[in-house]
Amino acid sequence: MAQVHFSAGLREFTGGVSQVQVEASNVRRLVAALDDMFPGIGERLSEGSSVAIDGEILTDAEFESVPDQAEVHFLDILQGG
Amino acid sequence: MAITEENPGYKWVGTRPIRPDGLDKVTGKAQFGADLTLPGMLFGKVVRSPHAHARILSIDTSAAESMLGVKAVITGSDFPDLVANGAHPMAIDVSHNAIARDKVLYEGHVVAAVAATTRELAEAAAKAVEVSYEVLPHVLTVDEAMADNAPLLHEGMITKGVDPAPDQPSNIASRIVHERGDLEQGFGEAEVVVEREFTTKPVHQGYIEPHAAVADANSDGRANIWCSSQGHFQMRADTASVLGVSQGTLKVTAAEIGGGFGGKTVIYLEPIAVRLSQRAGRPVKLVMDRDEVFRATGPTSGTRIKVKMGVSNDGKLTAAEVWMAFEAGAYAGSPVGAAGMTVIAAYDIPHFLVEGYDVVCNKPRVAAYRAPGAPMAAFAVESVLDELARSIGMDPIDLRLANAAVEGTQASYGPKFPRIGFVETLEAIKEHPNYTAELGPNQGRGVAAGFWFNAGMNSSATVHINENGTATVVTGSPDIGGSRQSMALMAAEELGIPYESIKPVVADTETVGFTDVTGGSRVTLATGAAVVDACRIVIEDLRARAAKTWDVEVDQVEWVDGQAQHVDGSQPPLSLDALAAKSGRTGGPISANASLNARGVGAAFSTQVCDVEVDPETGVTRVVRYLTAQDAGRAISPDYVEGQMQGGVVQGIGWGLNEEYVHDQNGNMENPSFLDYRMPVASDLPMIECCIVEVPNPAHPYGVRGVGEVGIVPPMAALGNAIKDATGVRLTDLPMTPIKVLEALNEQSD
Secondary structure (H helix, E strand, C coil): CEEEECCHHHHHHHCCCCEEEECCCEHHHHHHHHHHHCCCHHHHHHHCCEEEECCEEECCCCCCECCCCCEEEEECCCCCC | CEEECCCCCCCCCCCCCCCCCHHHHHCCCCCEHHHCCCCCCEEEEEEECCCCCEEEEEEECHHHHCCCCEEEEEEHHHCCCCCCCCCCHHHHHHHHHHCCCCEECCCCCEEEEEEECCHHHHHHHHHHCEEEEEECCCCCCHHHHHCCCCCCCCCCCCCECCCCCCCCCCCEEEEEEEEECCHHHHHHCCCEEEEEEEEECCCECCCCCCCEEEEEECCCCCEEEEECCCCHHHHHHHHHHHHCCCHHHEEEEECECCCCCCCCCCCCCHHHHHHHHHHHCCCEEEECCHHHHHHHCCECCCEEEEEEEEECCCCCEEEEEEEEEEEEECCCCCCHHHHHHHCCCCECCCEEEEEEEEEECCCCCCCCCCCCCHHHHHHHHHHHHHHHHHHHCCCHHHHHHHHECCCCCECCCCCECCCCCHHHHHHHHHHCHHHHCCCCCCEEEEEEEEEECCCCEEEEEEEEECCCCCEEEEECCCCCCCHHHHHHHHHHHHHCCCHHHEEEEECCCCCCCCCCCCCCCCHHHHHHHHHHHHHHHHHHHHHHHHHHHHCCCHHHEEEECCEEEECCCCCCCEEHHHHHHCHHHHCCCEEEEEEEEECCCCCEEEEEEEEEEECCCCCCEEEEEEEEEEECCCCCCHHHHHHHHHHHHHHHHHHHHCCCCCECCCCCECCCCCCCCCCCCHHHCCCEEEEEEECCCCCCCCCCCCCCCHHHCCHHHHHHHHHHHHHCCCCCECCCCHHHHHHHHHHHHC
16 A cells, blocks of 8 residues: 655645555556545646655656656656756 | 765766856857747747726738738638637646637737748838727736726636635736634744735746747648747647647757746747748748737736744744735736745744735736746735844844744745755855855845755656767757756766767757756756756666676676776676677667656745845945755756746846836836846846855755756845844835835935
8 A cells, every 4th residue: 555645735635635645556546546535636746746655756657667666756847846 | 165964975966077068059059939040930020018907899901911021921710710619727827828819918918920021021010900999998017907996907707716716807916825723822932923925926937038939830731840939748748739730740949048947938920930831831930029028928016015024032933924916917826825835935934824816917928037036025025024133133044044944844835845955055144254244335135045946847768879989969958057067967977988978959849859948946856857867777788788798687787977887897898889889789879768757846945135235326236146056966067056946036136126127107118128137237237246155955866956947046035134233124016116215215204
């Protein structure tokens, strides 16, 4: 089970829940599982976020593996200069 | 000076050879955006709004069109209506920023464009375009834009990130928030609490080369574009979106670039040039002048930031509360999100609340500028840290060391940090002689630190082995910070051939695989990883060819120092030259492609110390000594790493002491030239001393982190802290001009 942490900005979708445990083999399935739990959050996560899995920040990570016990954070997409 | 965790024994990586683009640039042969001339080419000129906020009532182009030699005149109506097409809001903003439709939202907003046979005629035709406006009230700052009953830029803008969503529109595009712990408890545990409010002005990236684009449209719908940008694939995508055409119809060639710093990641002239070329049936060149660059291209945000922080007497930070409002300019998209994620990320603080607002106003749409958002945030927090250190009588570096993020620290924006080198940069400064050098009269010393994420993203590379054993390394990353040299050094290291035998090339959008922009300090990491991958594919191919030549299994062949060697030495080595010369007999030309979405991004930290001398009679601040320590992971090209470190510092010094957009009451910029917008030049500054810290990024084949941006994060706070040390006054409004220093000194003496 991955431990998914929600930033304060995402908690409007989770009713204030700050973290949940989710069983998912990759990011796409994890987002789908989250959307089942918190309807609407899937679209928000898909339209503009990076994901950090065990500290590594990834973009376009739909098919990235989510290891068991992984710590997952969704972040705003960043723009560099 | 460099601190290295290990000595990897590289032959080329970490050396300082002559840069591959140097000769062309010093002899004037390099082709920048404005240098291209095509047969039959026309000259374009853009018509810009004189108003900060106005409704376009009508545009009469008839007089311009009737002028002899004028070949095309276009307005917003010549472009697709992306609103009606249901396009993504960001695509609509990009389109409307390129050329206004019903409203202009800042002085300099494009309303029309012309193409004519001479530059002078184009300028005359542009003046002949008659635009009728209904001038609207404007807002120039976050304070004005967030005020009750403020004039609205976008009547349908409902603030995102607020629950429940507001039922009325405003100029606040979005709200971000990060929080952890219990603020009341955190401040309750503090022995000292400092609260300050800071303001910063919009500043421009200040690249030397103005924007330029040449477009040549064909009658079959295809078009070629040559332009100065940080990413020609991005230019292709955005231009295609604005024009409403398939990306495949556009070929974009990256011209040599004279600086970008984030400001050339967006389109301005490209779709205009293509449309003019389509209408005229001839190539069209558009070149901005400096005035246009200032008035119409992205500066970074002006801001208002409030910071409250608490510390215990033993130097542990207990709580932080940050409120930020960032100007986005005419369309949503300020870097407040990144500011919120970086503002306290360098420190392990148990209780915090960070709240930020993205606010539109009647100024040019902001564009990325080196570590977007982080410098303003750091100015505020690092100034408050200095106050806290003073309050508890602690050395400012010791305070930072006591709270510094390390591997495993839960960053304020969420995840735990992997291996990082913040502590090493702090220690490098503390151990340097500059930190204890004697100060003269009216001099003071300031310390500040900064954090930036760096980026990975998509890159492609192709490596060709030429018939004589030299190599061509082809990438899609415009070289704004030395990437050609870095690519060549890594390829030389991989292939085992001299750096001089590698030719690095930046190819157009039809010649190399998709590559994201040169930005986010990502190219040495991501494009470098693609180059390394392509080289390793080539080496596998070379081993197989040597095995075929020797009639042995491939596992009997090693690649060492640029040649194939049999593991037991039973065969004379085969050099790359020899294998290349006979490549036709062993399978044909030797070449490999690699494309990747880079993983393993390594965060960057910088710590800086500066000494200033403040003239008590004039208020002039002179930088007398400056040292920057930055974790590069691995400095592939130390010359360029130092150049990036120094460049970031110098831009930060300009931001801190001189630079600002000045507007009159009508919203017109009053200082759109380098004469009145004063950037520092070499004669203003001492040598910026560099200490490259190398804490290798374990996820990159050479340990690269990325170095282009974080250097600009600490300087403004370092300067403010040094001025405080020299004078006793704390300045909280950038830039810290002589007038502001004098006013503060006078208030202090009253």
